[in-house]
Amino acid sequence: MSTGTMNDDQARGGAAGDGWHRWQELARREVVDLAREGLVVVPLGATEQHGPFLPTGTDIMLSTRAVEGALDLAAPECDRPLILAQFLGIGCSAHHLPFGGTISLPPQVMIDVLVASMLSMAESGVSRIVLVNGHGGNTGVCHAAASEAASRSDLTIAALDYWEMASPPDPAAPGHAGAFETSLMLAVRPDLVAADRERAGRDDVAQPGRGVYARDVWSGIDGFTDHPARADATRGAETLGGIERNLAARLLGLAESMP
Numbered sequence: 001m002s003t004g005t006m007n008d009d010q011a012r013g014g015a016a017g018d019g020w021h022r023w024q025e026l027a028r029r030e031v032v033d034l035a036r037e038g039l040v041v042v043p044l045g046a047t048e049q050h051g052p053f054l055p056t057g058t059d060i061m062l063s064t065r066a067v068e069g070a071l072d073l074a075a076p077e078c079d080r081p082l083i084l085a086q087f088l089g090i091g092c093s094a095h096h097l098p099f100g101g102t103i104s105l106p107p108q109v110m111i112d113v114l115v116a117s118m119l120s121m122a123e124s125g126v127s128r129i130v131l132v133n134g135h136g137g138n139t140g141v142c143h144a145a146a147s148e149a150a151s152r153s154d155l156t157i158a159a160l161d162y163w164e165m166a167s168p169p170d171p172a173a174p175g176h177a178g179a180f181e182t183s184l185m186l187a188v189r190p191d192l193v194a195a196d197r198e199r200a201g202r203d204d205v206a207q208p209g210r211g212v213y214a215r216d217v218w219s220g221i222d223g224f225t226d227h228p229a230r231a232d233a234t235r236g237a238e239t240l241g242g243i244e245r246n247l248a249a250r251l252l253g254l255a256e257s258m259p
Contacts, residue, residue: 019075020082031083035125038081039255043067044142045134046091049099051177051224053194056101058181060089063134065188066162069244070251080128080255087117091138099223107141114145115152122153128258130251131159136174156258165246166239178226183236190233197228 023031023040045060055061064086071082093104105113118129129149131142139161146157163173163180173180185193 019078020071020084023083023085023087026083031124034081034083035121036127038083038126039078039128039130039251039258040083040085040121040126041067041071041130041132041251042085042087043132043134044088044091044138046093046102046104046137047089048091048093048096048102048104048135049223050181051222051228053197053224053228054177054182054185055189055192057089058177058185059091059134061188062181062184063132063162066134066165066240066243066247067132069240070247073244073248074251074255078252078255082251082255085121088113091135092141093135093137095137095218096223098219110138110141111145111148114142115149118145118149118155118157119153122155127155128254129155129157130254131157132247133159133161134174136161136176158254158258160250162243162247165243165250167242167246170239172226175225177224178228179230180226180239182228182231183233184240185236186231186233187236187240193231197231 021030021034026034043060043063043066045057045063047056047060049056050058067084071084075082088110090103090105092107092110093102094106096102097104114131118126121129129146131146133139133142142159146159149155150157161174163170166173170180172178175181182193182197
């Protein structure tokens with residue numbers, strides 16, 4: 001289990017773990033040699049406001065960390081080469097633009113970017129891709145891009161959200177800059193989490209629910225949901241460990257079942 005500290009996280013940003021590879025660190029011949037039999041895993045997220053307490057890169061940091069930890073666990077048991085390809089750190093976050101700190105793509109642009117990126121991977125011989133998303137606003141986009149790219153190529157593509165791998169499932173996950181994400185960030189990068197994490201006496205903490213949209217929702221709750229003050233580093237480390245284990249199992253299953 002990866003409990004995570006600043007030093008560990010920074011170290012992990014260097015060379016890949018034993019048995020898996022970072023696309024950006026491979027020479028072109030190495031990519032081609034690994035691609036046809038390999039499984040390419042793409043962490044996705046967003047760069048957007050996360051309330052007054054969390055960094056704007058929370059979503060992409062957490063999806064990447066979950067993927068890296070899962071690859072560490074899966075690689076020794078996987079018969080296929082595992083390749084992490086990280087090429088996009090922003091997502092569909094227009095609803096957060098009024099707060100500042102957000103960089104966003106329109107949904108169709110992100111779909112086009114993902115489709116073009118995956119089709120270009122196919123030119124190197126890639127045939128299996130897993131998109132691991134870390135931002136709720138990207139969920140539909142990832143599935144649409146996976147479907148489109150697969151229909152235009154011989155690629156087999158899976159799309160999932162990392163918080164689906166939490167065990168037991170958290171019905172409040174992922175929320176937005178609330179207890180779930182803040183607990184994970186306390187485990188991964190505590191140095192980036194503000195100590196004072198919630199207004200006293202706050203009662204305006206709930207969204208209407210996923211799938212309900214209104215311009216005033218986010219401004220009415222100051223850009224974060226539920227109670228980040230209830231976050232806990234130990235719980236975050238345990239949750240992250242479960243996500244990594246379940247994601248590793250999912251990647252192993254996909255490596256075996258994807259043609």
